[in-house]
Amino acid sequence: MGAYSMRLLFAALIAAAAIAAPARADDIVFMSTQLRPLEEAQKLREVILKDFAQKVTFVPEDAAPLTTRMKAEAEAGKRTVSLIAAGHGELQPLQAIDALDPIDDVAAKLGDRGIPASLMTLGKLGTDKQLYIPWMQATYIMVANKRALPFLPAGADINALSYDQLAAWAKAIQEKTGQRRLGFPAGPKGLMPRFFEGYLYPAYTGGVVTTFRSPEAETMWAAFKTLWQSVNPNSANYDFMQEPLQGGEVWLAFDHVARLKEALIAKPDDFVAFPAPAGPKGRGYMAVVAGLSIAKGAPNRAGAEGLIEYLTKPEVQVTTASEVGFFPVVKVDLPANLNPGIKLEAAAVDKTQSAPDALVSFLPVGLGDKGGEFNKVYMDTFQRIVLRGEPIRAVLDSEGEALKAIMTATGAPCWAPDPAGTGACPVK
Amino acid sequence: MTANAERGAVSHSKAAGTLRAQALPYLLLAPSLIFLAVLFALPFAQTLLLSVSDGDRLSLANYAKMAGDLNFAPALRNTFALVLTVIPVQLVLALAMAMMLQKVRVARDIVLWIWTIPLAVSDLAAGLAWFAILQDSGYLNSFLYAVGVIPDQQAWLSYETPSTLFLGIAAAEVWRATAIVLMILVAGVQLIPREYGEAAEVFGATSWQRFSRITLPLLKPSLQTALILRTVLAFEVFAVVYALGGRNFPVLVGEAFVWQHENQDYGVAAAYAVLVMAVSLAATVVYLRALRVPREQQA
Numbered sequence: 001m002g003a004y005s006m007r008l009l010f011a012a013l014i015a016a017a018a019i020a021a022p023a024r025a026d027d028i029v030f031m032s033t034q035l036r037p038l039e040e041a042q043k044l045r046e047v048i049l050k051d052f053a054q055k056v057t058f059v060p061e062d063a064a065p066l067t068t069r070m071k072a073e074a075e076a077g078k079r080t081v082s083l084i085a086a087g088h089g090e091l092q093p094l095q096a097i098d099a100l101d102p103i104d105d106v107a108a109k110l111g112d113r114g115i116p117a118s119l120m121t122l123g124k125l126g127t128d129k130q131l132y133i134p135w136m137q138a139t140y141i142m143v144a145n146k147r148a149l150p151f152l153p154a155g156a157d158i159n160a161l162s163y164d165q166l167a168a169w170a171k172a173i174q175e176k177t178g179q180r181r182l183g184f185p186a187g188p189k190g191l192m193p194r195f196f197e198g199y200l201y202p203a204y205t206g207g208v209v210t211t212f213r214s215p216e217a218e219t220m221w222a223a224f225k226t227l228w229q230s231v232n233p234n235s236a237n238y239d240f241m242q243e244p245l246q247g248g249e250v251w252l253a254f255d256h257v258a259r260l261k262e263a264l265i266a267k268p269d270d271f272v273a274f275p276a277p278a279g280p281k282g283r284g285y286m287a288v289v290a291g292l293s294i295a296k297g298a299p300n301r302a303g304a305e306g307l308i309e310y311l312t313k314p315e316v317q318v319t320t321a322s323e324v325g326f327f328p329v330v331k332v333d334l335p336a337n338l339n340p341g342i343k344l345e346a347a348a349v350d351k352t353q354s355a356p357d358a359l360v361s362f363l364p365v366g367l368g369d370k371g372g373e374f375n376k377v378y379m380d381t382f383q384r385i386v387l388r389g390e391p392i393r394a395v396l397d398s399e400g401e402a403l404k405a406i407m408t409a410t411g412a413p414c415w416a417p418d419p420a421g422t423g424a425c426p427v428k
Numbered sequence: 429m430t431a432n433a434e435r436g437a438v439s440h441s442k443a444a445g446t447l448r449a450q451a452l453p454y455l456l457l458a459p460s461l462i463f464l465a466v467l468f469a470l471p472f473a474q475t476l477l478l479s480v481s482d483g484d485r486l487s488l489a490n491y492a493k494m495a496g497d498l499n500f501a502p503a504l505r506n507t508f509a510l511v512l513t514v515i516p517v518q519l520v521l522a523l524a525m526a527m528m529l530q531k532v533r534v535a536r537d538i539v540l541w542i543w544t545i546p547l548a549v550s551d552l553a554a555g556l557a558w559f560a561i562l563q564d565s566g567y568l569n570s571f572l573y574a575v576g577v578i579p580d581q582q583a584w585l586s587y588e589t590p591s592t593l594f595l596g597i598a599a600a601e602v603w604r605a606t607a608i609v610l611m612i613l614v615a616g617v618q619l620i621p622r623e624y625g626e627a628a629e630v631f632g633a634t635s636w637q638r639f640s641r642i643t644l645p646l647l648k649p650s651l652q653t654a655l656i657l658r659t660v661l662a663f664e665v666f667a668v669v670y671a672l673g674g675r676n677f678p679v680l681v682g683e684a685f686v687w688q689h690e691n692q693d694y695g696v697a698a699a700y701a702v703l704v705m706a707v708s709l710a711a712t713v714v715y716l717r718a719l720r721v722p723r724e725q726q727a
Contacts, residue, residue: 249564383498
């Protein structure tokens with residue numbers, strides 16, 4: 001055998017190994033848009049999945065490439081992914097391309113876990129089949145540097161703030177320190193649209209779609225425009241508020257718990273966490289859910305089912321909360337020795353949910369791949385009114401038409417806090 | 429008879445030889461042509477088709493949506509403003525640097541090497557490096573504060589400071605991409621025979637005359653290449669802008685990215701891609717005409 005044919009054989013062996021490796025039958029390929037940061041992915045692999053018997057290949061991936069990949073796997077007819085974990089809104093485009101396998105059988109087996117019915121309904125993505133099992137939940141809270149506390153308006157309770165009090169607080173800080181230290185995650189990868197959809201709109205108007213161009217919305221934008229004068233202008237670049245909080249550039253911030261966590265874990269004694277403010281209609285807040293789905297044509301469906309059962313076990317849910325700061329969807333008590341930073345967040349989440357004026361909103365349902373454009377309506381409205389100073393009424397009317405077009409095209413019915421009804425949710 | 433057959437065979441093989449010789453360039457070109465067809469022409473045709481289709485029928489709805497978007501006009505304005513500012517500055521800088529290099533006698537390679545470092549840095553990394561300089565708690569503010577020019581942190585990259593934001597992005601682009609122009613011009617300058625300059629010197633031409641009458645005209649082919657390359661790339665500016673300006677400074681390719689990934693409307697993203705392509709093509713045609721190189725000068 002000559003050197004050439006040896007080399008050829010060697011190359012063929014390597015190629016064969018490369019093709020065969022991902023297809024091993026006992027391996028479960030688990031793609032996830034959640035727990036993407038390196039540290040969180042390591043925690044999942046080494047701590048959360050420690051007691052799971054089978055081998056899991058955890059592949060963190062952004063939402064858009066995940067959709068592209070599932071589309072490509074379906075077209076190529078070669079499936080590698082078995083389990084998918086993603087946010088509620090990220091699973092919708094996958095449902096739109098028919099990449100998710102109905103898992104009513106799995107849901108039936110998990111009946112004793114105590115996952116709230118409202119969350120299970122979300123997992124149907126507006127269809128009559130269970131398409132994902134809720135895995136972890138989170139919400140948005142506010143965090144303040146303790147140096148901001150002396151400027152809190154007299155008589156204001158930090159755990160029951162109103163938007164007017166928040167504005168007064170930020171203004172007082174600006175006047176006394178000369179710096180605008182209130183921050184929002186309005187950067188390109190920030191979650192600002194959720195602030196409008198789940199917090200500001202419900203708090204001021206009691207709805208999000210139906211009330212889009214109501215007189216209450218006009219009042220709301222005028223108030224928010226005033227508040228924005230005390231907001232740090234770098235907000236348009238902030239993606240994760242934990243960074244400017246830790247750097248001291250911002251003293252008051254609103255963001256997703258997972259995007260505030262690092263600051264609270266690093267310096268739990270420097271910060272306080274508290275619920276988002278309330279408006280005239282209540283304390284709007286959004287329940288965020290990440291779910292587990294089985295890919296259509298999954299090469300290892302049994303393994304994926306087993307992994308879903310494992311990840312929704314109460315003790316694994318507690319481990320998940322303490323390791324990565326996402327909260328359980330099943331009924332459990334969090335342990336007392338929780339990391340102090342996570343404990344601050346857990347308390348703020350609890351205060352939000354149990355506030356007497358709490359007004360819960362869920363993530364948009366039934367928008368399919370129009371979820372991005374739905375967010376765009378709120379962000380465009382914000383940019384035009386607040387950043388570019390266009391007249392409020394005119395902007396609400398023209399963006400209202402865009403919103404109406406999206407709702408008509410998708411036929412998505414209203415979701416909380418808009419009143420439930422049949423047919424496409426109307427923009428009144 | 430035999431001689432005849434032999435002659436026939438010879439002429440036949442000669443014909444085959446010339447045929448092969450004629451086909452050879454095409455055979456050698458074939459891999460790159462196939463490569464371009466599969467990885468460029470085909471995706472481009474698909475993009476074009478995607479941009480003019482609305483569901484199953486042909487329509488210009490994607491273009492209407494693109495033009496009606498609130499970021500379209502700023503993106504167009506910003507992209508052109510950047511190209512029109514950055515390219516002339518880069519051209520002058522690169523010409524000056526190439527001329528200076530000619531005069532350098534000692535350690536010329538080291539100077540050239542240092543000047544071309546930005547070429548090796550990825551554009552996003554370059555953007556992040558400039559972000560570290562220009563952000564509120566960045567090196568520039570630290571320096572200005574230390575020497576007492578500013579009493580407090582100063583924002584340079586916010587939507588409230590559009591002019592410094594523009595200058596910051598332009599500076600980063602000039603820093604990052606002047607080297608490629610320099611490389612092409614240095615290669616071009618080296619091709620110019622020294623005799624012309626020496627002859628002109630003998631006849632008493634000033635150094636400016638030698639530069640403007642001899643070097644610059646003979647450098648035209650290189651200038652053309654450098655300008656086309658840089659302009660096409662400048663219309664595709666994205667990563668540096670994304671790192672420094674984020675949402676505050678929309679550009680065409682950035683908008684294509686946003687429509688593809690955030691808004692998940694591939695049709696509008698394709699419309700932006702086609703627009704960028706058309707603008708780049710138009711610029712190339714302008715350069716080819718404006719800097720037409722005489723045939724005898726084409727090397």
